Amino acid sequence: MTSSPRQSCGAERDAAGYLPIEEYGALGDGRAVALSGADGSIDWWCVPNIDSPPLFDRLLDPDDGGRFVVAPDRSYTVERRYREDSNVLETVFATEDGRGLLTESLNSGTAGRLPWAELARRMECVEGRMTFAVDLRFSRHWDTVNPYLSRAGHHDLFHVGTVLGLFLRSDNVRIDEMDDTRIRATVTLTAGERATVAIVAGENEPLIVPPIADIDARIDRSDQEWRDWVALLRHDGPHRGELVRSALALKLLLYSPTGAIVAAATTSLPEGIGGPKNWDYRFAWIRDAGYTIKAFLRIGAWGEAKAALTWLLQRLGDGQPQVCYTVGGDRVPPPVELDVPGWRASRPVVLGNIAGDQHQHGIYGDIFETAGRFVACGNVLDSASAETLSHLADECADRWRLKDAGIWELPQDEHYTMSKISCWQALQRAIELVDAGQMPSTCRDRWMRERDRIAAWIDEHCWSEARGAYVMYPGSDMLDASLALAVRFRFDGSDRLARTLDAIDRELGKGAFHYRYSGVEHEEGCFLACTFWMVEARALLGQAERAEAAFTAAMEVLGGCGVGTYAEMIDPETHGFLGNTPQGLTHLAIIQAIATLGGADL
Structure with a gap:
C-alpha cells in the first residue's frame, strides 16, 4: 500500500445504521461522485451524473437505501488511504485469518472520461486467507421506481428507472443470491490471489460490456491519470x-x-x-x-x-x-x-x-x-x-x-x-x-x-x-x-x-x-x-x-x-x-x- 499520510480509522455504524460523514472517501470520474464508507459500503452514487437520482442512497436511508458492500465476512479492523497523488482509494481489512486489500476507482480511460459509468472494486488477499462478501442493493429513488434484474445472454442486467447497468465479476466470485432487489456473492482468496467486481451503467443508452480484466486494468490506468494530472x-x-x-x-x-x-x-x-x-x-x-x-x-x-x-x-x-x-x-x-x-x-x-x-x-x-x-x-x-x-x-x-x-x-x-x-x-x-x-x-x-x-x-x-x-x-x-x-x-x-x-x-x-x-x-x-x-x-x-x-x-x-x-x-x-x-x-x-x-x- 502506498504511503499517503492518512491513519487508521474505525468502521462502526451507530445503532440506527449511520456511518459518520468523516468515514467516507470520495471517488469520481469527472461526471459523478461515489462515497465509499470505511466499512466497504458505497452508500452514495448518482448515475450517470452528479445531480441524477442515486443508484445507491444508504447515506440518507440506512434500512432501505441502495448500497454496494464489499467487506470481509467476519469481524475486522480497517485502515484506509488514497494512493499517493491519486483519487484511487485503498482499504486494508485485517481479520484473525489474514489481511485483504480493497482498491476502488470510478474509472477513466486513456482519452479521459469514459462514455459510460464504470465503478471498479478489486479485492486482494495480501496475507493468510480472506473471504469477501458482496452485497448489492439498488435505490428505489425514494419509492418512485422498482428496480429489477434481467438476463441478456450471459450478462446480469439491472434496471433502475432510466438507468441500465451490468454487474460484472471475476470468474472466482460466486453468486449466492439474486433477485429483483439484491445480489449477494462471495469470494475466498489466499495470499496473492485477487478478484474484481464492477458496475457498468448508463442512462437510456446501449451498454458496452468490457471484459472484467480490462476494467481491473483501468483501476491502475486511472491511478496513473490522476498522478499525471498532479504532476x-x-x-x-x-x-x-x-x-x-x-x-x-x-x-x-x-x-x-x-x-x-x-x-x-x-x-x-x-x-x-x-x-x-x-x-x-x-x-x-x-x-x-x-x-x-x-x-x-x-x-x-x-x-x-x-x-x-x-x-x-x-x-x-x-x-x-x-x-x-x-x-x-x-x-x-x-x-x-x-x-x-x-x-x-x-x-x-x-x-x-x-x-x-x-x-x-x-x-x-x-x-x-x-x-x-x-x-x-x-x-x-x-x-x-x-x-x-x-x-x-x-x-x-x-x-x-x-x-x-x-x-x-x-x-x-x-x-x-x-x-x-x-x-x-x-x-x-x-x-x-x-x-x-x-x-x-x-x-x-x-x-x-x-x-x-x-x-x-x-x-x-x-x-x-x-x-x-x-x-x-x-x-x-x-x-x-x-x-x-x-x-x-x-x-x-x-x-x-x-x-x-x-x-x-x-x-x-x-x-x-x-x-x-x-x-x-x-x-x-x-x-x-x-x-x-x-x-x-x-x-x-x-x-x-x-x-x-x-x-x-x-x-x-x-x-x-x-x-x-x-x-x-x-x-x-x-x-x-x-x-x-x-x-x-x-x-x-x-x-x-x-x-x-x-x-x-x-
Whole structure:
C-alpha cells in the first residue's frame, strides 16, 4: 500500500445504521461522485451524473437505501488511504485469518472520461486467507421506481428507472443470491490471489460490456491519470501534500461535460444533527466557480480553470446572472421535500435549493475577481466576454445600494457588509481590466465614482468602534467570519480589517475552527472554509507566524478525520463532520491558504 499520510480509522455504524460523514472517501470520474464508507459500503452514487437520482442512497436511508458492500465476512479492523497523488482509494481489512486489500476507482480511460459509468472494486488477499462478501442493493429513488434484474445472454442486467447497468465479476466470485432487489456473492482468496467486481451503467443508452480484466486494468490506468494530472500542478512550498489532496477533491467536483463546478456531491447532509438546515448542494454556484477557478489558476491547473471560466461567462450571456445553476446551465428548481429518514434522522431531505431564487451582490465580485485573475496570469478575454462584463459592471453600479441575501443565503435581505465589499471589489477589478486593455473604457469614470461611494458607505455605516470590527450589517452588533475575505479582495483599511479578524477569533472561534456568524453556534457546526479564510487573511496582513500556527492547529484535527476529503462543517467538540461532502469551498480555501502561506501571488 502506498504511503499517503492518512491513519487508521474505525468502521462502526451507530445503532440506527449511520456511518459518520468523516468515514467516507470520495471517488469520481469527472461526471459523478461515489462515497465509499470505511466499512466497504458505497452508500452514495448518482448515475450517470452528479445531480441524477442515486443508484445507491444508504447515506440518507440506512434500512432501505441502495448500497454496494464489499467487506470481509467476519469481524475486522480497517485502515484506509488514497494512493499517493491519486483519487484511487485503498482499504486494508485485517481479520484473525489474514489481511485483504480493497482498491476502488470510478474509472477513466486513456482519452479521459469514459462514455459510460464504470465503478471498479478489486479485492486482494495480501496475507493468510480472506473471504469477501458482496452485497448489492439498488435505490428505489425514494419509492418512485422498482428496480429489477434481467438476463441478456450471459450478462446480469439491472434496471433502475432510466438507468441500465451490468454487474460484472471475476470468474472466482460466486453468486449466492439474486433477485429483483439484491445480489449477494462471495469470494475466498489466499495470499496473492485477487478478484474484481464492477458496475457498468448508463442512462437510456446501449451498454458496452468490457471484459472484467480490462476494467481491473483501468483501476491502475486511472491511478496513473490522476498522478499525471498532479504532476502538472505548481506548488513547491510547504504543505504540498495537503494542497494536492484538496486539489484532487476539487477535481472530483468539476463536471467535465460542461465545466460546471458543483458545491458538493451530496444533498441533505445536515449542518446540525436533527436540525432543518439540510440543502441540496449538487449545483454550480457562481461564487464557488469563481473561487475555484482562482484556486486552479494559482496552482497551474489551466485546463480546469479555462473550462470553468467559459462555463461562468456563458451563464452571464444568458441575461442577469443567477446565484447558482444546474450542471447543465439551467435554473435550479425550488426545494422539494422527500419522505426519506435523512442522515441521523435529520429532515427534511430535499431536492433543489432556495438559492435559485435569491439575489446576492457577491456574484459581481466573484465574477470580476475571476476575470481579473485570469488576465493577471497572462491570458486574454474575448470581445464578447469583455462586453458582457462591462454590462455587468454597470448593473453592479446601479444595484449596490439594494439589500440582498448575502453570502450565507439568509432568508432576510439586509445591507450585508460583505455584499457591499463584493460590489466594491467588482468595480475595482473592472477598472483594472480596463487599464489592462481587456475591457472597453466607456464607463470607467462612473465605475470609479461608484467604487469610492461604496467604500465611503461601508466605513460610515458598517464599522463599529464599540465592537472594534466591521459588523455583519449596519445597525447590528453581529460579526461575520466571511469578512476575512475582504483582505484577499484588497479592500481598503488594513488596520480595521486586522481588528475585525481579532474580533472574529474572539467571538466566533471555537478551538481551531470558526462559526460563520454570531449566534449560529446553536444551529450548526463550525464552517471549515472560514478558518482557512482567516489563515489566508492573517498571512496577507503580514502575520505569518500566527497564520501558520492557525493552519497547523486546524490540519492537525482534520488529519485525524478520514482520508482527506472534507465536508462543509465540523463539530468543534467531537470533530465529527457536518454538512454536504466533499465540500468545494472547504478544499479551495485550504488551497488558497497554503498558496498564500507559501508566498504565491494572489
